[in-house]
Amino acid sequence: MSVIYIFSYFVLFFVVLSIIGLFASWIDRKLTARIQWRVGPPWYQNFADIIKLSGKEVLIPENANKFMFIFSPILAVISSTICGSIIFLVLKERFGFGGDLILLVYLLTIPSLSIILGGSSSGNVLASVGISRELKLLLSYELPFICGIIIPAIKSGSTTSLIEIIKHQQIYGSNIFSLSGIIGFIIILISSCGKIGVVPFDLAEAETEIAGGSLIEYSGILLGFYKLAKSILFVVVPLFIVILYLGGSAINSFSGFLIFVVKYLIVLILITLIRNTNPRLRIDQILRFFWGWLTLIGILGILLTLSGV
Amino acid sequence: MERIIIGIFFLGFISGLLCRFIPSKVKYLKEIISGLVSIIYLAFSILLFKNTPYYITEIFLIDRFSIFISIFVSLFTLLTLIYSFSYFENFENSNRYYCYILWTLASSIGAVFSNNLILFSVFWGILAITLYLLLNISGEENAYPAKKTMIIVGGSDSFLIFGICGLIYLTGKYTITDISIFIASGLEIGIFFSLICASLAKAGCMPLHTWIPEISEKTDSIIMAYLPASLDKLLGIYLFSRILLNLFEYNPDFHSQLWFLLRLIGSLTIVCAVLMAIVQHNMKKLLSYHAVSQVGYMVLGISCANSAGIVGGLFHMLNNSIYKSLLFFGAGNIEKTTNEVELEKLGGIGKFMPITFLTFLIGSLSISGVPPFNGFFSKYLIYQGLFERTKSGDFEWSIWIICAMIGSALTLASFLKIIHSVFLGHKKDYLNEVKEVSLSMRIPVIILSSLCIIFGFGFIFPVRVFENSTNYILDKNFEYLIPSLNLIFVSLIFGFIIYLIFIGIKERKVGTFIGGEVKLKEMEMSGTEFYKTIEKERFFSRMYIGAKNKIFDLYDDFKRILFYIGQGIRATHTGVLPTYLTWILFGCILLFVIFMKF
Numbered sequence: 001m002s003v004i005y006i007f008s009y010f011v012l013f014f015v016v017l018s019i020i021g022l023f024a025s026w027i028d029r030k031l032t033a034r035i036q037w038r039v040g041p042p043w044y045q046n047f048a049d050i051i052k053l054s055g056k057e058v059l060i061p062e063n064a065n066k067f068m069f070i071f072s073p074i075l076a077v078i079s080s081t082i083c084g085s086i087i088f089l090v091l092k093e094r095f096g097f098g099g100d101l102i103l104l105v106y107l108l109t110i111p112s113l114s115i116i117l118g119g120s121s122s123g124n125v126l127a128s129v130g131i132s133r134e135l136k137l138l139l140s141y142e143l144p145f146i147c148g149i150i151i152p153a154i155k156s157g158s159t160t161s162l163i164e165i166i167k168h169q170q171i172y173g174s175n176i177f178s179l180s181g182i183i184g185f186i187i188i189l190i191s192s193c194g195k196i197g198v199v200p201f202d203l204a205e206a207e208t209e210i211a212g213g214s215l216i217e218y219s220g221i222l223l224g225f226y227k228l229a230k231s232i233l234f235v236v237v238p239l240f241i242v243i244l245y246l247g248g249s250a251i252n253s254f255s256g257f258l259i260f261v262v263k264y265l266i267v268l269i270l271i272t273l274i275r276n277t278n279p280r281l282r283i284d285q286i287l288r289f290f291w292g293w294l295t296l297i298g299i300l301g302i303l304l305t306l307s308g309v
Numbered sequence: 310m311e312r313i314i315i316g317i318f319f320l321g322f323i324s325g326l327l328c329r330f331i332p333s334k335v336k337y338l339k340e341i342i343s344g345l346v347s348i349i350y351l352a353f354s355i356l357l358f359k360n361t362p363y364y365i366t367e368i369f370l371i372d373r374f375s376i377f378i379s380i381f382v383s384l385f386t387l388l389t390l391i392y393s394f395s396y397f398e399n400f401e402n403s404n405r406y407y408c409y410i411l412w413t414l415a416s417s418i419g420a421v422f423s424n425n426l427i428l429f430s431v432f433w434g435i436l437a438i439t440l441y442l443l444l445n446i447s448g449e450e451n452a453y454p455a456k457k458t459m460i461i462v463g464g465s466d467s468f469l470i471f472g473i474c475g476l477i478y479l480t481g482k483y484t485i486t487d488i489s490i491f492i493a494s495g496l497e498i499g500i501f502f503s504l505i506c507a508s509l510a511k512a513g514c515m516p517l518h519t520w521i522p523e524i525s526e527k528t529d530s531i532i533m534a535y536l537p538a539s540l541d542k543l544l545g546i547y548l549f550s551r552i553l554l555n556l557f558e559y560n561p562d563f564h565s566q567l568w569f570l571l572r573l574i575g576s577l578t579i580v581c582a583v584l585m586a587i588v589q590h591n592m593k594k595l596l597s598y599h600a601v602s603q604v605g606y607m608v609l610g611i612s613c614a615n616s617a618g619i620v621g622g623l624f625h626m627l628n629n630s631i632y633k634s635l636l637f638f639g640a641g642n643i644e645k646t647t648n649e650v651e652l653e654k655l656g657g658i659g660k661f662m663p664i665t666f667l668t669f670l671i672g673s674l675s676i677s678g679v680p681p682f683n684g685f686f687s688k689y690l691i692y693q694g695l696f697e698r699t700k701s702g703d704f705e706w707s708i709w710i711i712c713a714m715i716g717s718a719l720t721l722a723s724f725l726k727i728i729h730s731v732f733l734g735h736k737k738d739y740l741n742e743v744k745e746v747s748l749s750m751r752i753p754v755i756i757l758s759s760l761c762i763i764f765g766f767g768f769i770f771p772v773r774v775f776e777n778s779t780n781y782i783l784d785k786n787f788e789y790l791i792p793s794l795n796l797i798f799v800s801l802i803f804g805f806i807i808y809l810i811f812i813g814i815k816e817r818k819v820g821t822f823i824g825g826e827v828k829l830k831e832m833e834m835s836g837t838e839f840y841k842t843i844e845k846e847r848f849f850s851r852m853y854i855g856a857k858n859k860i861f862d863l864y865d866d867f868k869r870i871l872f873y874i875g876q877g878i879r880a881t882h883t884g885v886l887p888t889y890l891t892w893i894l895f896g897c898i899l900l901f902v903i904f905m906k907f
Contacts, residue, residue, distance in 0.1 A: 003795075003799060006795050006796055006799045007799050007802075007803070009796075010796065010799055010800050010803060011803070057816075057817060058811070058814060058816045058817070059816065059817050059818075059819045060816045060817070060818055060819070061818075061819060061820065061821045062818050062819065062820055062821075063657060063735070063736050063821065065657075065659045065660050065666075065732070065733055066660075067663070068659070068733060070808055070811050070812070071804070071808050074804045074807050074808055074811075075804060077804075078800045078801070078803060078804045081800065082793075082796060082797055082800055085796060086793060086796075099689055099692075099693055099790065100793070102689055102692050102693070103680060103689070103790070103793060105714070106678060106679065106680055106685060107680060109679070109718070109721065110679065113679070113721070113725070116725050116729075117725075117728070117733070120725070120728065120729040120733040120734055121659075121733045122821065123657060123733070123734060123735055123736065123821055124821040124822070124823065125735075125821070125823050125833065125834060126823060128729070128734060128735075128833075128834035129834060131725075131729065132834065132838070132839045135722050135725055135726070135839055136722075136839070136840070136842060136843065138718065138721075138722065139715075139718055139719060139722050139843075142714070142715060142718040143711070143715050143718075146710070146711050146714045146715065147711065150699075150707050150710060150711070153696060153699070154699050154707070157700070158696055158697065158698075158699040158700040159696070160692070160693060160696045216822065217821060217822070222811075283842055284842050284845075284846070287842065287843065287846065288846070299707075299711075302704070302707045303704060306702055306703075306704055306707070
């Protein structure tokens with residue numbers, strides 16, 4: 001593959017993922033509004049937000065590390081785009097290799113990493129509180145998240161290839177149709193709420209407490225980049241869960257594509273429901289919850305998987 | 310050929326001795342001599358790599374693996390010498406320093422190249438002595454930690470000698486390549502563990518790790534970067550892999566428990582050391598706990614006993630020495646310019662030291678296993694090995710995977726803490742005068758950070774070398790990573806282009822906004838406060854209190870037991886002469902009675 005070919009592929013994915021992501025965020029916002037008995041924004045609201053932000057002035061704090069401050073939001077966007085591209089390549093082109101599961105797990109930490117670096121480089125006090133929370137959140141959800149990816153990997157014959165996991169599910173039925181599968185699905189669903197950073201785990205931004213936390217100093221298109229990255233994560237993370245637990249069917253035929261979209265929407269709606277029915281947790285509660293109960297249940301899930309239940 | 314190799318060894322020892330007797334006032338001579346010697350060693354190793362893939366006699370063991378290790382030993386020595394050119398400028402003990410460095414170089418290469426067990430143990434012993442001497446250079450404050458190091462490392466060397474004697478007793482052979490023992494009885498297990506003990510103490514694996522955090526506070530960063538961070542890891546894991554892959558045969562029925570124990574040690578090392586690291590306030594101590602924690606990955610990988618695990622573990626050994634010395638050099642840069650290593654007292658110097666900052670960031674991302682840097686690929690192979698093993702249906706493998714992965718997340722968290730509290734975050738007022746370090750301290754960090762990137766994108770080359778040298782061939786699957794790497798590469802270029810566009814845009818400088826209030830000093834939050842919540846949790850708080858009281862420190866435990874036993878004897882030492890005389894009289898009577906019986 002030549003560089004120009006990959007480059008055009010990347011740009012194409014970036015555009016596609018941004019559009020889908022902004023739509024997904026709209027679904028999330030609209031559903032939230034309906035649950036709260038409001039009308040909600042029109043479908044183009046998120047696009048309008050991004051366009052408006054790109055027209056605004058960029059402010060940089062005096063004490064900020066300029067390089068890190070500007071590069072972090074860009075890093076957030078490109079890393080989430082890479083995750084999305086790999087997942088799309090797996091789904092559409094059937095391009096996969098042993099170990100892409102591990103690569104994705106590691107790549108999915110980079111958006112959080114870039115939020116932390118960006119917040120840290122702004123030199124703001126409230127941003128420091130925000131990144132402190134984000135770091136502990138990262139530590140907390142990572143443990144059950146790992147349990148949640150080990151379960152389907154073992155179920156599909158100890159593989160680390162997403163393609164193999166999909167193929168296995170097409171032959172033997174989705175991973176979720178077993179006791180350990182249900183446990184794994186619940187665990188990974190909750191921990192991915194932390195990964196995306198939505199309520200009840202949005203304490204790193206927490207507008208009402210620390211005024212946006214890590215993002216407090218960001219404005220203009222740089223803030224827009226962070227919003228875009230979060231929207232892309234709204235696509236990537238649910239897709240990842242669909243592949244691991246819900247059969248992750250191929251999207252070559254029209255009916256297959258439709259079923260796939262429905263599965264994706266189910267996961268997205270579940271995340272939105274969790275976010276709308278729970279209050280924001282404190283960091284020590286989150287730590288105890290993730291490292292305590294959720295991990296214990298996760299380990300139980302692995303034991304059940306190994307015994308074939 | 311043999312003569313050339315022996316000549317090379319003597320070159321190191323004699324030029325070291327020469328440096329020892331050059332007075333400190335004579336400038337640049339020692340630097341030039343030691344630099345030249347290390348360049349000769351490097352050139353020799355590279356030439357061997359190119360021309361002589363195998364040369365195995367009764368005395369020398371020169372294969373791809375040992376040559377590859379020797380290349381990096383020489384490279385790290387060269388970089389350390391370049392670094393010390395500015396770091397140890399006008400240093401009164403510089404003649405001792407250069408002498409010991411050259412001796413360390415010569416004896417490490419000797420240990421790596423020797424096939425004779427006795428020769429190997431001699432070189433290994435010299436390494437323990439030079440380590441002790443180098444630690445003592447940093448001043449009298451370092452005497453106690455240096456003594457502790459000597460007792461742990463030197464004590465484990467005696468285990469090595471015991472193990473070697475056992476090997477010779479069992480097989481009657483002296484050459485490493487001829488021996489291949491099948492573990493069947495208690496004696497063989499004893500030999501196995503004494504050899505493992507020596508290698509793990511050198512590499513700094515738990516529970517023999519305590520010397521590394523102990524020496525880190527007072528020792529100069531450059532010595533930390535040279536010995537515990539890079540050379541000791543290379544040598545310790547080199548011995549470890551020779552023991553497991555060459556000296557002993559794999560016996561699935563009996564061996565499996567031993568390998569299980571090693572894996573347990575490995576994963577405990579990863580998690581416990583990194584949990585200790587995240588609460589440290591001293592930058593060098595924090596880095597030293599990571600030097601311990603990373604050994605866990607190597608031990609875990611190699612004791613996986615499949616191709617991916619072994620190659621991954623060895624690759625991780627190499628990667629670890631690259632980024633760990635990079636990080637210690639970075640810490641040295643900060644210490645040199647600010648005279649401070651306490652994280653609370655630093656902040657916001659990334660702006661003034663851009664090269665140190667960027668290279669430190671690369672090192673931190675590599676050690677945390679963020680793709681596309683080198684640390685990711687070795688961890689990736691180790692995970693592949695572990696996942697492959699889950700096929701057996703044993704529960705242990707899932708636990709090892711969880712330990713390794715959470716260890717990597719915790720590593721990332723603790724390095725972000727350093728980055729926040731040193732380079733980013735709030736700028737301290739007294740740090741306004743800080744400037745970037747001199748060229749000779751910048752060159753090593755730039756070279757090492759480029760190695761982190763080169764071994765990331767070009768991971769195939771070192772992996773191939775380890776594959777060929779250990780005869781554990783990976784399946785082709787991992788090569789499919791390359792298209793994803795290309796994607797990452799292209800996207801990073803894309804990101805930089807966007808960044809360059811942004812640099813051009815006119816931006817407005819503003820003050821930070823804290824709800825409209827004026828920022829006070831009390832509001833500032835250093836990275837050291839990040840993990841206080843974790844420290845306060847019931848389980849962790851007990852663990853940290855235990856660690857503070859050195860309950861997990863084998864050296865201190867042993868000392869406590871000794872003192873406890875000695876309590877009674879001590880009570881008799883009153884210092885009164887007549888009491889002693891009475892004791893002597895009693896003793897004589899006792900002896901008399903005993904001898905009367907015979």
